[in-house]
Amino acid sequence: MAVHVSELANIDRAAENLGDAAYRQMKERIIRGVYRPGHKLTVRAVAQDLDVSTTPARDAINRLASEAALVYAGPKTVVVPVLDAKALQEITLIRLALEGLAAQQAAEHVVPQDVEALRALQRQINSALDAGQYADALWHNKEFHFAIFRLARLPHLVSMIETLWLRIGPSLHDLYPEFAKERFGVHNHEVAMEALEERDGPGVRAAMENDIRDGYRRLRRACRERATRSAQ
Structure with missing residues (x-):
């Protein structure tokens, strides 16, 4: 069964929207202090917390890590940095x-x-x-x-x-x-x-x-x- 290009575009937009939503929710949790300094997070735990799949959860984590809001502590774990x-x-x-x-x-x-x-x-x-x-x-x-x-x-x-x-x-x-x-x-x-x-x-x-x-x-x-x- 052929898939129309427009359908693929809709799928991409949906995935992007989920990633953006996960990113916004994680930002709110960080600013609210739900994730405290030293708190360890995994993709799976974030996905469960936000009720999303692992893909948008991973995307949100990667974006926040690039902004130094999270720090990688291993291949599957990030940590909320402690501010010295x-x-x-x-x-x-x-x-x-x-x-x-x-x-x-x-x-x-x-x-x-x-x-x-x-x-x-x-x-x-x-x-x-x-x-x-x-x-x-x-x-x-x-x-x-x-x-x-x-x-x-x-x-x-x-x-x-x-x-x-x-x-x-x-x-x-x-x-x-x-x-x-x-x-x-x-x-x-x-x-x-x-x-x-x-x-x-x-x-x-x-x-x-x-x-x-x-x-x-x-x-x-x-x-x-x-x-x-x-x-x-």
Whole structure:
């Protein structure tokens, strides 16, 4: 039985869509902290987790490994990398530059509806923090930040920032429960939204940079604590 070329094209597109979907789901799990630093993954385990076949699971793993979000630990195993103090410092410096730029540019394009959407996201963050649902708080926090970044209308910049978040995402759980009690991020977000309302680019940039620095101080301490435990 002959197979029409268009049917083959449809099959290829379906496979590509499954691979893209698996990639997006894995990215979300990494940023949410479902896969924590040091977590080992196999193609079969990922396929079962995502309820897909091994082909899209393998494709997703390969893409994430190429972005340094995963590291190969053998022919069939990858590991979520543990962020050490040096890598954390480097990523933080790059985040300050790229995310600061995106935040400042966002002020040039923001409209009142955008700020309303950000306030809705902030309410979701607050609710998750109140309930101790830190994985949800992290995900809504990511949505908040990227809603601002996308306002910059610089898609290549946003793509670069997302790669950094994949590297730092699994370690962000180290922020809690301290950040839930002190609400450092909540304050920074409020300042950022007020600056956006005023279309104050430098003000938005300063607020987002402060958010990064506050997180960096807690994550740096967590890195030191982890290194101390490993040395014992």
